[in-house]
Amino acid sequence: MHSELKCFNPACRAAFPITEVIYNCPACGGLLEASYSGPFAPAGELKSLWKSRRQSNDRLDLSGVWRFREMFPFLDDYSAVVTLREGCTPLLDAPLAARYGGLDRLTFKHQGFNPTGSFKDNGMTCGVAQARRLGMKRVACVSTGNTSASMAAYASAGGLDPIIFIPHGNISYGKLAQALEYGARTLQVEANFDQILALVRVLAERLGIYLLNSINPFRIEGQKSIVIEMMEQREWKAPDWVVLPGGNLGNTAAFGKGLREMLRLGLIDRLPRLAVIQAEGSAPFYDFLQRGANDFRPVPRPETLATAIRIGDPVSWPKALLEVTASGGLSERVTEQEIADAKAVIGRCGIGCEPASAATLAGVRKLTAAGAIRPGDDVVAVLTGNVLKDPDYIFKYHTDQLASPTGAPLHPAFGNRPAVVPNDPDQIARLLG
Numbered sequence: 271m272h273s274e275l276k277c278f279n280p281a282c283r284a285a286f287p288i289t290e291v292i293y294n295c296p297a298c299g300g301l302l303e304a305s306y307s308g309p310f311a312p313a314g315e316l317k318s319l320w321k322s323r324r325q326s327n328d329r330l331d332l333s334g335v336w337r338f339r340e341m342f343p344f345l346d347d348y349s350a351v352v353t354l355r356e357g358c359t360p361l362l363d364a365p366l367a368a369r370y371g372g373l374d375r376l377t378f379k380h381q382g383f384n385p386t387g388s389f390k391d392n393g394m395t396c397g398v399a400q401a402r403r404l405g406m407k408r409v410a411c412v413s414t415g416n417t418s419a420s421m422a423a424y425a426s427a428g429g430l431d432p433i434i435f436i437p438h439g440n441i442s443y444g445k446l447a448q449a450l451e452y453g454a455r456t457l458q459v460e461a462n463f464d465q466i467l468a469l470v471r472v473l474a475e476r477l478g479i480y481l482l483n484s485i486n487p488f489r490i491e492g493q494k495s496i497v498i499e500m501m502e503q504r505e506w507k508a509p510d511w512v513v514l515p516g517g518n519l520g521n522t523a524a525f526g527k528g529l530r531e532m533l534r535l536g537l538i539d540r541l542p543r544l545a546v547i548q549a550e551g552s553a554p555f556y557d558f559l560q561r562g563a564n565d566f567r568p569v570p571r572p573e574t575l576a577t578a579i580r581i582g583d584p585v586s587w588p589k590a591l592l593e594v595t596a597s598g599g600l601s602e603r604v605t606e607q608e609i610a611d612a613k614a615v616i617g618r619c620g621i622g623c624e625p626a627s628a629a630t631l632a633g634v635r636k637l638t639a640a641g642a643i644r645p646g647d648d649v650v651a652v653l654t655g656n657v658l659k660d661p662d663y664i665f666k667y668h669t670d671q672l673a674s675p676t677g678a679p680l681h682p683a684f685g686n687r688p689a690v691v692p693n694d695p696d697q698i699a700r701l702l703g
């Protein structure tokens with residue numbers, strides 16, 4: 271099997287060695303992707319190999335990413351792999367959320383069950399393996415919180431030095447706390463995500479630090495495993511829709527690439543449609559598709575309480591455009607109120623997620639109301655982060671203190687305020703009826 275880095279730009283397609291430390295095409299500036307040539311095993315053989323590995327206690331086979339390593343064969347030696355048993359996340363049926371979303375049935379693929387609580391772990395295990403293979407000592411990322419938590423954990427576990435850059439005051443404490451605990455050198459910059467990404471790219475080059483944002487093609491390779499595992503759990507039957515939140519659009523790029531590769535290898539027989547949901551105040555991709563124009567216009571001052579997707583200039587938009595188009599998919603945007611209520615409904619299913627993840631259910635509800643998704647459609651929504659990532663948001667919602675970034679109060683349709691009671695059995699019994 272031969273692997274190389276290839277320019278994603280169809281007019282260029284320049285190729286580079288898989289071990290070159292580049293994040294954009296040196297010829298045209300386009301995005302890069304990992305590309306493989308050589309014989310892949312037949313689909314049936316791959317399916318039974320992956321299934322048989324479920325019996326194994328080998329550390330690679332226990333990983334819900336590396337169990338599928340034939341789909342991203344960029345390493346020639348697996349000793350560089352750092353695994354924390356990422357992936358292996360459940361598909362959960364959620365009847366209450368289905369009803370709320372206007373569907374007969376809805377399943378969640380819950381990436382919050384990952385070791386650091388988000389889907390970033392699927393990609394980070396691959397990114398850190400590549401960093402170690404290249405002999406890099408320091409790794410860096412800018413993050414709205416989850417990438418930094420994940421990078422800090424995997425880098426520290428692998429003996430690398432993690433340096434994270436985060437927008438000052440705009441990430442949840444749960445995520446910041448993880449980065450500190452996992453030992454990352456943490457720089458809070460007084461700028462937004464998009465501005466800091468530009469800064470970090472300059473610093474990475476100047477200081478020889480390996481960049482682990484989703485512009486890194488190896489992160490994208492690892493995130494393909496989310497849809498591969500999803501299809502295996504569904505006995506290789508593709509759903510009608512895969513719904514996911516869109517921020518920097520790396521996950522959309524990864525899902526699309528993974529699905530197209532699975533189709534090409536005969537692992538699935540059709541592509542599900544991708545529905546990318548953005549928050550109203552940070553919706554450049556939705557706007558772009560609505561306008562149907564060629565020029566992508568960033569949102570200069572993105573706003574949303576779903577801080578994970580507070581991104582106005584997503585780097586992976588060209589890849590996301592290709593994937594959404596190839597799958598016959600679409601993009602939708604949802605309001606702060608819609609996200610907040612959808613999130614509480616997911617909570618009442620006993621499942622829970624962080625705010626950005628709830629954009630999926632809010633989007634499904636809007637898309638079924640508009641007739642774009644039909645009630646009987648087979649839909650999988652991806653919950654990207656764990657409920658405990660942002661407890662502050664939850665407490666404010668349930669106690670009627672949540673306000674949108676403009677200051678407008680949000681009304682908790684599913685609020686659940688805790689009651690303060692005296693230490694008196696009679697009064698408590700009366701209260702509980």
Ligand code: F0G
Binds near residue numbers: 388522578624626
């Ligand atoms: N959901 C969560 C919980 C996220 O943390 C992110 C991105 C997304 C959705 C959007 O995914 O960027 O691939 O479109 N978080 C990044 C971070 C940007 O820094 O943690 P995307």
